Amino acid sequence: MRETSMAPKRPWWDQPWLALTLILASMVPLLYPSIPPLVDLLGHMGRYRVELDINHSPWLQKYYSYHWSAIGNLGVDLLVMPLGRLIGLEPAVKLIVLLIPPLTVTGFLWVAREVHGRIPPTAFFAIPFVYGHPFLFGFVNFALSMALAFLAFGLWLHLGRTERTKLRAWLFVPISLIVFFCHTYGWGALGLLCFSAEAVRLHDRGTTWWKAGIHAALHAAVMALPILIMLVWRSETHGGSTGDWFNWKAKFYWLQMALRDRYKWYDIVSVGVAVVVLIEALRNRHLTFSRNLAFSGLVLVVGFICLPRIVFGSAYADMRLAPYMIAVLLLAIRFRGEIAPRLGSGLAIAGLLFCVIRLGSTTESLARAANDQNAKLAALNHVERGARVVTLVMAPCGNFWLLPRNSHLGAMVMVRKEGFSNDQWLVEGANLLNLKYEAAGYYAADPSQIVLDNRCRDGLHKTINQSLALLPRKDFDYVWLVDPSGYDHRLVADLTPVWRGSGSILYRLHP
Numbered sequence: 001m002r003e004t005s006m007a008p009k010r011p012w013w014d015q016p017w018l019a020l021t022l023i024l025a026s027m028v029p030l031l032y033p034s035i036p037p038l039v040d041l042l043g044h045m046g047r048y049r050v051e052l053d054i055n056h057s058p059w060l061q062k063y064y065s066y067h068w069s070a071i072g073n074l075g076v077d078l079l080v081m082p083l084g085r086l087i088g089l090e091p092a093v094k095l096i097v098l099l100i101p102p103l104t105v106t107g108f109l110w111v112a113r114e115v116h117g118r119i120p121p122t123a124f125f126a127i128p129f130v131y132g133h134p135f136l137f138g139f140v141n142f143a144l145s146m147a148l149a150f151l152a153f154g155l156w157l158h159l160g161r162t163e164r165t166k167l168r169a170w171l172f173v174p175i176s177l178i179v180f181f182c183h184t185y186g187w188g189a190l191g192l193l194c195f196s197a198e199a200v201r202l203h204d205r206g207t208t209w210w211k212a213g214i215h216a217a218l219h220a221a222v223m224a225l226p227i228l229i230m231l232v233w234r235s236e237t238h239g240g241s242t243g244d245w246f247n248w249k250a251k252f253y254w255l256q257m258a259l260r261d262r263y264k265w266y267d268i269v270s271v272g273v274a275v276v277v278l279i280e281a282l283r284n285r286h287l288t289f290s291r292n293l294a295f296s297g298l299v300l301v302v303g304f305i306c307l308p309r310i311v312f313g314s315a316y317a318d319m320r321l322a323p324y325m326i327a328v329l330l331l332a333i334r335f336r337g338e339i340a341p342r343l344g345s346g347l348a349i350a351g352l353l354f355c356v357i358r359l360g361s362t363t364e365s366l367a368r369a370a371n372d373q374n375a376k377l378a379a380l381n382h383v384e385r386g387a388r389v390v391t392l393v394m395a396p397c398g399n400f401w402l403l404p405r406n407s408h409l410g411a412m413v414m415v416r417k418e419g420f421s422n423d424q425w426l427v428e429g430a431n432l433l434n435l436k437y438e439a440a441g442y443y444a445a446d447p448s449q450i451v452l453d454n455r456c457r458d459g460l461h462k463t464i465n466q467s468l469a470l471l472p473r474k475d476f477d478y479v480w481l482v483d484p485s486g487y488d489h490r491l492v493a494d495l496t497p498v499w500r501g502s503g504s505i506l507y508r509l510h511p
Helices: 016-025 041-056 058-063 075-087 089-116 121-131 140-161 165-182 184-204 209-223 225-235 248-259 264-283 291-306 319-331 341-382 409-417 438-444 464-470
Strands: 064-066 287-289 333-335 388-395 433-435 450-452 478-482 496-501 504-508
Touching: 016 089, 016 341, 041 058, 041 064, 041 075, 041 089, 041 140, 041 409, 041 433, 058 064, 075 089, 075 140, 075 165, 089 121, 089 140, 089 291, 089 319, 121 248, 121 264, 121 319, 121 333, 121 341, 140 165, 140 184, 165 184, 165 209, 165 225, 184 209, 184 225, 184 291, 184 319, 248 264, 248 291, 248 319, 264 287, 264 319, 264 333, 264 341, 287 291, 291 319, 319 333, 341 409, 341 496, 341 504, 388 409, 388 438, 388 464, 409 478, 450 464
Parallel strands: 388 450, 388 478
Antiparallel strands: 064 433, 287 333, 478 504, 496 504
16 A cells, blocks of 8 residues: 555655656666676676586686586576677676666666556665665676565565555565575565565554464465475585674664765764654654555664674675665655655755666776776786786785775686686585586685785784795795785796886786
8 A cells, every 4th residue: 555645746856757767867877887896796706707607618627627517696697698699708797797786776776666656755765775785796686586575576576566466476576586596585575564564564454463474474475485496405515604794883884884885984874864864754743654664674784783794695684784774765755745846846856856866876886896807807818818926915904995806817817818827716506607627725725816915914814924935836826916015026936027007017927
């Protein structure tokens, strides 16, 4: 049931042309970079190259194996198979990633319209959260699954509002499978959103909360088939721990970091703007919250609180929910009774300014990162096909805000040279890539590519001097230093520099 009073005419902020403009504008930050400079994406691209070309690449066959399996983490992996063969891997990845923000924005606005009967002006404050911390960190399967989840949630609300629940039950069996295979978390979020909305819908029709909850759970159970798939998937794997529950300090940081990108206080203040809008909705007598979406937002809050930091070996499980949780609460804001035109216009203008400023700063940030990466990737012009490259990327000491976008730059050796890179994730059950080149030892996989300043220690990474000293020289062809500083040059005295660029040095090893 839509929670709105009918207005004779749509206000200017609810016009279709404005919604379409915002959907298209959400792609702008990704138009310039040839490769979206999202932290983990380059590492994923290395895996995509293996899945595409391992059958006819003798080098990739030497270093890796790839075994398809029904796991809940296949979104972009599946899409690059046809697109990569059609237009090439790098253009295919850009196209897929480019579509995630507009799909998410479309889902946000559809959900808002279904619940309120119109797009409220406060919905514009939710749009910048499509470029939240999880997306910019390169969790692309997750981000794609959340985009599909919000689109599916809009459909669930529409079919419930129009009383086509039998059709909805049939449709959401395959829909739940699609979202699940894209990424498990998106499927879980979709289930929570649909359950909570259905409980409110049934309660509004006169059912007690207890019965509404039971019936809502039964209705949402049409999406339960992936549970069986997940049980089989997890029974066949032996790795991937789950832990770090109720880490309140980390959860507070994840809220601060919901829009983390490049400029710490600007990003934190931007989250603060959303908080101020939510407080204003509680304070202002003209505003209130949709029971439907407010309940959905609270369910996501509970999920955020209860999720551990690591699930099945995948880190930042709780962090991923933070921007979407805030977005749902913003989407829940509506007018109490008749629209107050002056307040509505003020909120719409403020929301649009917030969108323009955040999308503009994200565009500038991604363009800078893309230029930096393109300059460093010139090193690969001096690497032969099939080469074994160990990349060492310097990380600052302690907590730092700027996203470490070069963390998986070395994976472009796999993408462009079909070579070996030391940055892939080897977590059983989390992806389908396996390592065959075991001679590399510690330097075979993530996090060996991350090195610290010699003054730092964190228990997980080696310092740059330690990495250079312990490197098994006979097992690699090149050492690629990215943003290096303060290392002992005697440790590279036996290496030949073959290329130098801005913040990057490529050395040839002599076994």
